[in-house]
Amino acid sequence: MPDLITPTLAGDKLSLSRLLSHIENDSEEGIRALDSLFPHTGKAHLIGVTGAPGTGKSSLVNRLALQFRSQGRRVAILAVDPSSPFTGGAVLGDRVRMRDLSGDPGIFIRSMASRGSLGGLAAASAAMTQAFDAAGYEVILIETVGAGQSEVDVARLAHTTLVVEAPGLGDDIQAIKAGILEIADILVINKADRPGADSTERALKTMLELAHPVEKVFQHHGKTFRTPAATANPAPLWVPPIRRSVATTGEGLPELLEAIEQHAAHLRLTGEWQKRDKARLETELELIVREALFAQFFAGLAPGVIEEHLQQIQRRNLSPREAARQLLREA
C-alpha cells in the first residue's frame, strides 16, 4: 500500500479519503493508520449536531461550515446516518451537500451509515474524527439523525453538542425534547421564520429551568439563603443558551457561532475540555478492549461448540446465561 499517512498529515484530501475507507472497513491498514495518526490529534473542536427529523439539521450544518470557513478555519463534516443500517442511506444527503460546499479546499465532507454491530457506530465515528483531527481540520461537525442511543454517543464524542429544534413539529416531540435537553450544550430553534417559534422557545425555556436549576440566592427574615444547587456545584455553571436560526438564509448564524465559541471558552476555563477529551478516549479504549477480548474468546473455541449450545438454548434445555458460563470455561 502506498504511504497515505504523510500526504494526509500534509493536507491531501484524496489520501485522507482513502484512509477513511480503510478505517471504516476496519482493515489492517486502517488500524495501523490510526496508530500513526494518533499523536497528531487533540487539536480540533468537536461539535455534535443532533435533533429530530424535519428540523433542517443538514442545512444548518452546511451553513455552520461556511460560517467557520469565513473565519479561515478548516472544517470537516461527518454525517452519521443511522436511517439505513443495512444499506448506504447516507448517499443522497452527501450529493446535496456536495453541490453547496464542494470546491472549497478547506472543507471535507464524509458520511457514514450506522453499523449493525454493537459499538460499531461509536467506534467508527471516533476513529474517523481522529483522522480529520490529525489531518488538520480545526472544526469537526458531527451530525446525527434521530433520537436515541446515537445522540448520547455523539454527546460523548463531542466537546459541544447542539440540539436542533424547529417550530411546530409532531405532537409527541415534547417527549423527545425532555430527554435530549440533557445532552444539549446549545439549543437551536431552526426554521425560526416559521409560525410557532415563540411558543417553541417558551417551551424550551421552561424545560431548561427544570433541567438546569440556576443558583438562587434569596433573603428571608433578614437572612441569606442559597438553593442546594448552588452549594452542590460551586463551579461556573453552563446554562444552555437558546439561539434562533434560519439555515436557508443564514439568519442567526453569527450569533450561533458566538455561542459555540463561548461554550469552548467555558470548557477550557473550567477544565471540562480536558475531562470530555479523557472521557472520549476512555470510551474508545474500552471498546477496543471489549472487541479484542471477544475475538480472543471466539478464536479459542472448538468449531461448532457455539452452535451446539445454541441448539440447547433454543430447545430451552439451557438458559443463555448458563450456556455463557459453560462456553467461558471451555474457551
Added chain:
Amino acid sequence: MPDLITPTLAGDKLSLSRLLSHIENDSEEGIRALDSLFPHTGKAHLIGVTGAPGTGKSSLVNRLALQFRSQGRRVAILAVDPSSPFTGGAVLGDRVRMRDLSGDPGIFIRSMASRGSLGGLAAASAAMTQAFDAAGYEVILIETVGAGQSEVDVARLAHTTLVVEAPGLGDDIQAIKAGILEIADILVINKADRPGADSTERALKTMLELAHPVEKVFQHHGKTFRTPAATANPAPLWVPPIRRSVATTGEGLPELLEAIEQHAAHLRLTGEWQKRDKARLETELELIVREALFAQFFAGLAPGVIEEHLQQIQRRNLSPREAARQLLREA
C-alpha cells in the same frame, strides 16, 4: 427474598412487577430469576412497533392491545423510551396508558428508559420480554421511539416488526423511511383520516418496490424469462403489506390484526419463526459473554493501571489501540 418465580408463573402481576425491577437493575436476584424463567419461554408472539415521533405509535399500541384482548389473548406492553437516557422519561407515557388499559387483568404494561451502556437497552429488553413470555403473556408489544440503533435492535428481538408512519410529517422523513423500510414486516399509515394519506401510501409503495423486487416472469421473443430475484430466493416471499389505521377511533385495527396473524403464519410456514428465535437467543448469548469477559478482564487488572494508561493516551504518548494491547497483556 420471597419466592417470586412460582407466583409469576401462576400469573401474579405484583410478583412479575417486582421480578422485572430486579431484572432491570441487573441484580443477582434478577439474573437467577431469568435462569428459572427461561425454560417457560418461547411461546409468545413478539411484535415490535416503531416509527418517527408524531405518528401516534403509543395510541396504536394501546388499540392493538385492546384488539388482541377482544380475542381473549393476554397482552404485555414494553415501552422502550430512549428519549431520556439519563432520567426516567418513560413515566409520563405510562400514566396515560394506565388510564386506558388499567383494570384489565389480561394486560400488563411496563416502560423502560434506555441505558447509557452499550448493549444495555437490548439486553434489558430481551430479559424483560422473556419474563413476560414465561408469565404467560401470549402477545408482547415492544414499542420504541426514534430512528436508529434501537429500531434495529427491536427488529432483531421481534418476530413481527410494525413500522408506523403518518401523513404529512417533516420534510426529511423520507430519508428515515428509506432505511426503516428494511426492518418493516408490516407498514402502518396511522392518522389515516388526515390529508395526505394517499400520497404517503404511494410513496411507501414506490419505496417498497425498490426494497422488495417482486418476482417478475416475462415473455420475450417467445421465451420465458425470470428476474434474478425470483431465482435467487425460491421461498415464498413476504412483501410488507401497507395498512391504514386511525388509532383514536379504532378504524382499521381488525385489518391490521389480520395482517399480523398472516405474518405469524408466514413465519411458521417458512421456518423463519425458528430462525428469528435463534438469532435473538444468539445475540443474547453474545451479549452475556461479552459482559462477562470484560468483567473478568477488569477484575484482573491492578488498581490504577487503567488511569495510568489513560493519562499516557491523553498526552498522545500512546494510542488507544497500543494501550489496549498493553492492558490485555497485563490482565
